[in-house]
Amino acid sequence: MRRQYNKTTKTLGPQAAHLVTTLYDKNRVIFRLKDIQKILALNNANARNFIRKLVGRGVVTRLKPGLFILVPFELGKEREYAGNPLVLARELFNGKNYYLSHGTAMEIHGMVTQPQFVIHVATPKKIRSIHIMGTEFRFIPCKSEWFFGLIHHWVTKQEKVTVSDLERTVIDGLRQPEHCGGVSQVAKGIWMRHEAIHVGRLIEYALKIDVGAVIRRLGYIMELYEIGSQTDRKILLDHLTDTYVKLDPVLPAEGKFFRRWRLQLNVSPDELMSVGRT
Numbered sequence: 001m002r003r004q005y006n007k008t009t010k011t012l013g014p015q016a017a018h019l020v021t022t023l024y025d026k027n028r029v030i031f032r033l034k035d036i037q038k039i040l041a042l043n044n045a046n047a048r049n050f051i052r053k054l055v056g057r058g059v060v061t062r063l064k065p066g067l068f069i070l071v072p073f074e075l076g077k078e079r080e081y082a083g084n085p086l087v088l089a090r091e092l093f094n095g096k097n098y099y100l101s102h103g104t105a106m107e108i109h110g111m112v113t114q115p116q117f118v119i120h121v122a123t124p125k126k127i128r129s130i131h132i133m134g135t136e137f138r139f140i141p142c143k144s145e146w147f148f149g150l151i152h153h154w155v156t157k158q159e160k161v162t163v164s165d166l167e168r169t170v171i172d173g174l175r176q177p178e179h180c181g182g183v184s185q186v187a188k189g190i191w192m193r194h195e196a197i198h199v200g201r202l203i204e205y206a207l208k209i210d211v212g213a214v215i216r217r218l219g220y221i222m223e224l225y226e227i228g229s230q231t232d233r234k235i236l237l238d239h240l241t242d243t244y245v246k247l248d249p250v251l252p253a254e255g256k257f258f259r260r261w262r263l264q265l266n267v268s269p270d271e272l273m274s275v276g277r278t
Contacts, residue, residue: 058071061081064130086161093123097124098122100161101120101179106185121139125139149164167205199229220247220261244263246264247267248266
């Protein structure tokens with residue numbers, strides 16, 4: 001839908017007004033320098049000079065080098081604007097080779113009770129975390145062959161992002177609970193959504209990732225919460241080796257060893273059961 005900016009277009013000037021209108025028509029409120037070059041037929045130097053002026057006037061906010069966002073006119077004199085952080089995460093990768101994961105995916109799937117203040121993004125690249133307008137974007141390396149179990153999530157009626165599905169979110173959380181608040185929080189999320197979890201898909205994903213720690217933690221939590229059948233859990237048991245791992249890799253190596261699932265229980269069963277009840 002075309003937006004009307006009768007008053008603003010008079011102050012923007014025809015070139016800026018054309019850029020703003022075109023970007024909104026294309027639903028490209030977050031855009032790059034090449035978009036300016038294409039829309040206004042400017043070379044690189046002129047496009048940079050042009051966008052610098054728009055940033056200075058508060059029409060556009062610079063998110064990071066080469067990435068910008070239109071500031072909604074209804075914000076008045078406000079100059080600093082980052083938009084929706086989930087959409088921004090998508091645009092940081094130009095919509096490719098990424099997915100929202102771990103704590104962020106848990107929030108999307110209703111697996112947490114507290115708001116998440118870090119945006120977790122899985123990507124094949126090893127990239128340092130960045131902060132944009134007070135929001136931390138944490139990038140978690142993920143093998144390209146592990147890019148499965150992904151779905152689209154509609155943030156607004158116009159904007160969608162890629163996120164791990166419910167079962168894949170569980171697997172990622174058990175593989176790297178440090179990005180989810182620890183195993184206790186992952187277990188709580190599993191309990192909160194256990195009726196919606198597709199057990200067969202969960203086991204399929206665990207075996208496809210083929211990480212021993214994930215298989216151990218998953219089997220133990222499934223058994224503790226009585227998720228799935230004995231047959232389901234036996235599939236996981238059949239893939240165990242003799243090696244022991246910590247139930248929560250973030251916590252110290254303490255607690256008794258549980259032979260059935262080859263785990264050191266540095267989080268007690270009572271704690272996990274109490275988490276499941278709250």
